[in-house]
Amino acid sequence: xxxxAPALEAPRFDVVRIGARGVAVIAGRAxxxxxxxxxxxxxxxxxxxxxxxxxxxxxPADPLRPGTRQFSLLARRGGEEVxxxxxxVVVVPEPPPLIAEAPRPxxxxxxxPATAAATAASTAPEPAAxxxxxxxxxxxxxxxxxxxxxxxxxxxxxxxxxxxxxDQGGAIRFSGTAEPRTTVRVYVN
Numbered sequence: 610x611x612x613x614a615p616a617l618e619a620p621r622f623d624v625v626r627i628g629a630r631g632v633a634v635i636a637g638r639a640x641x642x643x644x645x646x647x648x649x650x651x652x653x654x655x656x657x658x659x660x661x662x663x664x665x666x667x668x669p670a671d672p673l674r675p676g677t678r679q680f681s682l683l684a685r686r687g688g689e690e691v692x693x694x695x696x697x698v699v700v701v702p703e704p705p706p707l708i709a710e711a712p713r714p715x716x717x718x719x720x721x722p723a724t725a726a727a728t729a730a731s732t733a734p735e736p737a738a739x740x741x742x743x744x745x746x747x748x749x750x751x752x753x754x755x756x757x758x759x760x761x762x763x764x765x766x767x768x769x770x771x772x773x774x775x776d777q778g779g780a781i782r783f784s785g786t787a788e789p790r791t792t793v794r795v796y797v798n
Contacts, residue, residue, distance in 0.1 A: 617689045620645050620682040625697050625759050627744035631672030635680065638663045643686040649678050675703045697759070700745040768793070
């Protein structure tokens with residue numbers, strides 16, 4: 610008798626990142642060799658095959674439009690199909706309005722005291738507009754686990770190591786958080 614193949618495991622979300630313009634990167638784990646299908650509110654928006662380690666990455670072709678949506682996963686292998694118990698809720702904010710600037714004359718006339726005061730008042734910097742809200746991504750796992758924020762508004766503060774990953778050749782990949790526009794050095798051993 611042939612040995613029974615292990616049951617197809619449900620796919621899981623590890624990373625869901627939404628960029629400022631709605632570009633999404635979704636990654637996770639599934640049974641090695643399984644085809645993983647990403648569904649947005651029940652409609653397929655991407656698919657990938659899990660590698661030998663069970664890792665997969667999907668980059669949907671179209672940016673996400675502003676609004677709220679739900680992502681779910683489906684895995685297929687050898688005629689078997691399983692749905693993930695996890696759901697990811699994504700909120701993509703409206704982009705900030707574009708403000709056009711009027712063209713400036715090449716050589717403005719010499720200002721008089723009255724026009725200088727009016728020009729100074731009209732060109733004074735306006736108060737900074739509130740920063741646009743960042744996308745919000747929340748993983749809603751099975752009932753045994755609490756919801757987890759995968760991406761939230763506002764920059765994370767401080768330095769933190771989130772993940773260390775090793776490939777088959779022994780190379781190490783690090784990921785984490787740091788203050789914006791800072792240089793991070795990683796020392797091993």
